[in-house]
Amino acid sequence: MSESPDEYCTRELRSADPDRWLTALFAPDARRPGLHALYAFNAEIARAREAVSQPMIGQIRLQWWREAWEGIWENRPRNHPVVRALHAHCQRLDRGNVFALIDARETDMEEKPPADMNALLEYAEASSAPLMQLAAQQLGAALPPDIARDAGIAYALIGLLRATPHLATQHRVMLPANVLGAHGLMPEDVYQRENHASLAAAMSEIAEEAGRRLRAARSGHVTREALPALLPTTLAGLHLSALTRLHFDVTAAENVVTPLRRQMALLWASLRGRF
Known part of the structure; x- marks a missing residue:
């Protein structure tokens, strides 16, 4: 059986950011998948710099996430498990805060x-x-x-x-x-x-x-x-x-x-x- 987007986010979060995975256990059950998706997204952009060989490629990855969020809000999510989980649970999140998080990671490229x-x-x-x-x-x-x-x-x-x-x-x-x-x-x-x-x-x-x-x-x-x-x-x-x-x-x-x-x-x- 293939892994669902929610299962993927939970697994990735537990590996990449175990502290936030642990804190999400104290959220209501119905809210937890959305938190896992949000935190998995944050882990993706947080490691954008070290996942690439050149800062310019890291900037391209950040731009990919900006465009992915536009697709989430326009009901055309990209085929990525974190994106699909975000589309399912986090469509109404504040755009300003989402883009502020991504923009902050530009500093990592310096x-x-x-x-x-x-x-x-x-x-x-x-x-x-x-x-x-x-x-x-x-x-x-x-x-x-x-x-x-x-x-x-x-x-x-x-x-x-x-x-x-x-x-x-x-x-x-x-x-x-x-x-x-x-x-x-x-x-x-x-x-x-x-x-x-x-x-x-x-x-x-x-x-x-x-x-x-x-x-x-x-x-x-x-x-x-x-x-x-x-x-x-x-x-x-x-x-x-x-x-x-x-x-x-x-x-x-x-x-x-x-x-x-x-x-x-x-x-x-x-x-x-x-x-």
Whole structure:
């Protein structure tokens, strides 16, 4: 028996983005296939850069997704399992947020790191906050823009810290150039994994900003209906605590945040109604 588009999205999401797959388990059963489709789409555009040999080809992939969404809204979906699942469940999603997510991934095609913290924050917000808004919409809930912005920035910054070693293997750095420079570092030092103490100090600045954004997001009120859209931030908070405690040894921090810890944190957040 062939795999359905919904089954494909679930399988792909569980492999590509296990944290969001786990948080979707806390959504109502009827809403879960739509969340899986939305998150599978996000995984597709998030890996557009590393899936190709040249940035220009990555840009072509992003344009393919823009056109695919136009087809979804015009009831002529392309023959791709994620597109077909999106057509079945996500036709009414806000166009502005969908295209904002795709546009944000244009930054991934650039060779240089962000120039400064402001540039990094702009990227973090654009690549994450619209997804939380879309997830809330898929859940039939409203999410205050300021909470989506702060939670999205926090989630993205923590994700970039976690991804620093992986990106370095591709000679990519997403830490701001001026922050690296303030600690005597060049992007090449990150590639070569030298000066760990200086790199940890640079990462600490990003972590402090992520922590501020996380606290700001948590200070607001979110309905129970919208809560699953923000549960990825609960897991990001676990990772931030582990990274800080272990002086930004990313591998050690990943080992500390076990599947059981993730599950228990999400269960507790769901019971409390707070992320």
